[in-house]
Amino acid sequence: MSQDTKSHSLQSSLKEWLCYLEHLHSQEIELGLSRIGQVASHLNIDFSFAKVITVAGTNGKGTSCAFLENALLGQGKSVAVYSSPHIERFNERLRINKVDSDDQAFIRAFVEIEQARGDISLSYYEFTTLAAFLVLMAQKPDVIILEVGLGGRLDATNIIDADIAVITTVDLDHQAFLGDTRDAIGYEKAGIMRANTPVVVGDKNPPQSLLDYGNSLNADMYLREKNFFVSADESKQDSTGHWQWRHERQVLPDLTLPFIPQDNVATALMVLSLLNLELSGEQVNGLIDKTRVPGRTEIFHGQSDIMLDVGHNPQAARYLANVLAKKRRQPGYTRVLAVVSMLVDKDIVNTLEPLAGSIDSWYLGTLEGPRAATAEQIAQALAADDENINCFDNVTQAFKMACNNAKATDLILVFGSFFTVAEIRRLLV
Template identity: 45%
Template sequence: MKMNKRSLNEWLSYLEKLHPTEIELGLTRIGKVANDLNVIHFDAKVITVAGTNGKGTTCAFLEEILIQAGYKVGVYSSPHIQRYTERLRINKQEMPEQFHCQAFEKIESLRGDTSLSYFEYVTLGCLDILKAEKCDFILLEVGLGGRLDATNVVESDVSVVTTIGIDHIDWLGDDREKIGFEKAGVFRASKPVICGELDAPQSLQQHAENINADIRYAGKDFQATIGANSWSWSGHKNIDNLPLTLMPLQNASTALAVIEALELELPVTLLTNAIGHAQLAGRLQKVSSETQVDTYLDVAHNPQSAEYLATQLQHLRKPGGKVFAIVGMLEDKDLTGTFAVINSAIDYYHLIPLECYRGASQQTLLKHYQASNDLPAKVDCFETIADAYNRVLSKANNDDIIIVFGSFYTVSAFLTFSQG
């Protein structure tokens, strides 16, 4: 008798238990199954995007530009915030759960005794759907590092590195030269590479030279110049009067360099409109609420991303207004360093625990805040995000701002609470 088909939740539960470790870098296992699944080479133009921060927003800018230009665009990203199906979108539409289940069934029938990690299995599933959908462009957001990440099994046409900072020390190393080498692992010989990092490590530059990559550097081969009410971009051509956005302009600049490397001749009006309309959940995402207090969500979770968030909060701050932060983070992040760069932008902290693997307790967050603190921000600890938010609302007025940040898990918890 035929067994009932697994639901998506049943599949995900199965995948979580399938492999002994959550993260196991390397392309040997996934490479074998990817070859059998025929997802190493695509007819589409494939753009692989690596980087410590900025991968998602760079993909969002590219996605908006290419869709407005009339192309069919697939984007694979991770992690998701609320729904697993957020990980794959085609022309901004999430694929139905059934598509993912069918892809998992195919992988299960092909993998034999090859053990796959959760991320490897998920990556293969999304690649299988992308293959079937026959996109014009595919944007692959690297999960961790680059050289040994599951996405690197695909042969790409353009490789991108957005930024390079210290993160994921256990897997990538504890200095920028080691991390730069890992990111550079997505480069392809003689193919275009866009480096959005303004201070590229020597290891990255050397690897690009060794494989004769056609690399273009931010600050040298292309650059963004920010004015009071607009910004301009210069590469082989110049584009003026581009709109300022809440998402990092350096990532928009990197996206424009990719468009140039693809040799796409697109109208300036299209590029201007696309950059102004590009959005991504969890990146200074403004949420609607019954209150009049502006509330923003951001997944900033390390010093580099927190530093950018701090500058944006200073711009958003209203005259005489305060900034109330609700913070939850993972314990293996640079907690002290993250607090240190954003303290000057925050007036009141509300620390919460994350109920997940590696989630830091509010007491752990408090300890790291105290280690970083040289400013008189006021700090309270709470058991739940609901408790923290309700306390903030009891104190904040219409001139204030609420920022919820620290992790994808934090943003997800807030959205689940606020929408429930």
């Protein structure tokens, strides 16, 4: 949208609007609820018609939301999920009953926000979050699942009081905004809690700051390893990997291995129990089979198998290392070739370190944009032999070379950023 075009035009395309919003605010990320809260008040944002679940966490937000979505849809509820960032299309950020919102719904919301905000400057994320809220108010689904974008306490989604808060995991990421310790980050994520309201914590060892925050509010906390548990099914001695989930009212034995992290399934099951939705083992196994999320250990089969994962922090890398260890055993990949590109503000050294023993060759590319780490910067973070590291101008070049060098028994792993996965996934879908 050019500067001489009225920003509040219904005739402007979604692409033009998004371009305008990218340049509207002085900072790409500015945490805080004051500005968005004022505009939300002008717009009379109100979700009293729906049950609201807000999901925060370092990792596992998107997969937990997807499992909850599938379970609630299966019960005949209308369900909306708001998440960010998107992988391929902006419209992915808001889906209602598994259908992405269309361009015109967003454009109408943008126009309303532009007229309501006056002189208040909003970041791209704040503006688009408010737009999603307006679309939700028009559609009025039974359940709204909000995935927190960054942190929790000061994230734009936190202007909404949730009926149930969920914190999947707490680990190091976005330290420039959230602090450089688990305690500091835990405090920020705990900010989505509300007084006398249920909160489900999926982290097996939550930081004390999070527990203290919940206790100060008298929040109704449901903690992993205290209120709900995961264990192997001792009655199964075969190699199927069956497991069980339990809390004080229900035991679900004989669950199959999920395509998403098992811990996130466990956390979601606790949320469903609080919603008085108690499923049978057969129903849960059906949901496990159905819940597969793009860009989360997503497999594409071809001349060589390709796995895409948006993991971009040390905790996600540790999970990936465990997945690769299993993949080497079954189906028995001979080598793993990693295609990696990351943002320079991420903890590159500690993200790559857990995977060092799992990767046979590295293919490093440079993403577009000012936040991108160069392939050479990523290479410096690797403690590997020079002959196993290959640097390229962009991710697509790195991927194509990995494909050329891969054999049928090799696995190509693409990870490091949502942007990395988005660039490669376009070539595969």
